[in-house]
Amino acid sequence: MKRGRLPLTALRSFEVAGRLRSFTLAAEELFISQAAVSRQVRELESLLQHQLFERHHRSVSLTPAGEQLLAVLTRAFDEIGGSLDELRGDSRPSTIVVSSEPSFASAWLVRHLADFRKERPDIDVVLDADPRLVEFRSNQATIAIRHSTDRKTWARVENQHLVDVRIIPVLAPVLLEQAGDLDQPVDLLRLPLLHEESRDLWQRWFSQSGTDAPVQRGTVYTDGGLVLQAALQGEGVGLLDELFAENDLKTGRLCQPFALSIPHGAYWLVARRFSELPEGAIAFIRWLKARLDTR
Structure with missing residues (x-):
C-alpha cells in the first residue's frame, strides 16, 4: 500500500486496542469514544479484508492476522516515538508525580511499582502518599488515586473509575x-x-x-x-x-x-485534564489499569 494511503488513524486505534486487548482501555488511552475505536478497527478490517479481532461477549482477542500486524505496528510506533523524543531532547528520564491514598500506596502500589519500572525504565515515579485531594497547581501532582465510598465526581477535575473495593x-x-x-x-x-x-x-x-x-x-x-x-x-x-x-x-x-x-466504595483516578497528561502519565495509567484488570 502506498504511504500516502496508509490509514494512520485506524492503525493507531488498532495498535492500542491490540496491545491492551480492550477497546474500552484503548478509548481511554486515546481519549476518544469506544464506538470510535470499534469503527476505526472495523474500517481497517474492511480495507485489509482480514478479521483482526475475535469479538467475545465481554472481551476481544487477536486473530493470527491481528497478531502479525500488531507486532509490526508496536515496534514501528515505539521507534517513531523514540526518534521524536531524541529530536526534542527528551532522552533523560521523564518524571511523574502520583498522589495516592496512603493505604493504596503502602499496601498495594509500592509492591508493584518494580513491574512498572521494568516496563518503562525511562519514567521516574514520585509517589506522594497523601489523603488530601490535590488541586494540581504548580506541578503539585500529575495524577491522583483517591478512594470514596459514595462520590463519583469532584469539582474542577476529571476522574476515571479504577477498581471497586x-x-x-x-x-x-x-x-x-x-x-x-x-x-x-x-x-x-x-x-x-x-x-x-x-x-x-x-x-x-x-x-x-x-x-x-x-x-x-x-x-x-x-x-x-x-x-x-x-x-x-x-x-x-x-x-x-x-x-x-x-x-x-x-x-x-x-x-x-x-x-x-x-462493598466499600471504589478507587478513582483523578487528573485536571486527562487529554493534557504527558506521555509518562498516560503510560502509568495504562499499566495500572492493566495490572489491576489481570489480578
Whole structure:
C-alpha cells in the first residue's frame, strides 16, 4: 500500500486496542469514544479484508492476522516515538508525580511499582502518599488515586473509575491456631478486632453476617496499611480490601476465615485534564489499569 494511503488513524486505534486487548482501555488511552475505536478497527478490517479481532461477549482477542500486524505496528510506533523524543531532547528520564491514598500506596502500589519500572525504565515515579485531594497547581501532582465510598465526581477535575473495593476479614495463621475453631462469624468476637478510622466497618460486616452483637473494642488505626501490618503481626483480625490482602493470602501469611465480603466504595483516578497528561502519565495509567484488570 502506498504511504500516502496508509490509514494512520485506524492503525493507531488498532495498535492500542491490540496491545491492551480492550477497546474500552484503548478509548481511554486515546481519549476518544469506544464506538470510535470499534469503527476505526472495523474500517481497517474492511480495507485489509482480514478479521483482526475475535469479538467475545465481554472481551476481544487477536486473530493470527491481528497478531502479525500488531507486532509490526508496536515496534514501528515505539521507534517513531523514540526518534521524536531524541529530536526534542527528551532522552533523560521523564518524571511523574502520583498522589495516592496512603493505604493504596503502602499496601498495594509500592509492591508493584518494580513491574512498572521494568516496563518503562525511562519514567521516574514520585509517589506522594497523601489523603488530601490535590488541586494540581504548580506541578503539585500529575495524577491522583483517591478512594470514596459514595462520590463519583469532584469539582474542577476529571476522574476515571479504577477498581471497586470489597472488604474481607483476615488474620495471621498463628492467631488462627490460637483461636481454635471458628465455625461462624460471631466467633471472631473472641479475638481482638483491628479497625480502620472507626468501628463502623466491622459493625457493618457483622450485620451482613447476621450477627447483631455491638462492636465496642479493638485498636483503631488511621490507615488500612497499618491494619494490614497489624494483622500480619498477629495483633488481631483486620477488615481489609481484597486488593491489599491478595498477595499475603496467596503466600499463606494471612488467612481468610469467612468468605463474606462487603462493598466499600471504589478507587478513582483523578487528573485536571486527562487529554493534557504527558506521555509518562498516560503510560502509568495504562499499566495500572492493566495490572489491576489481570489480578
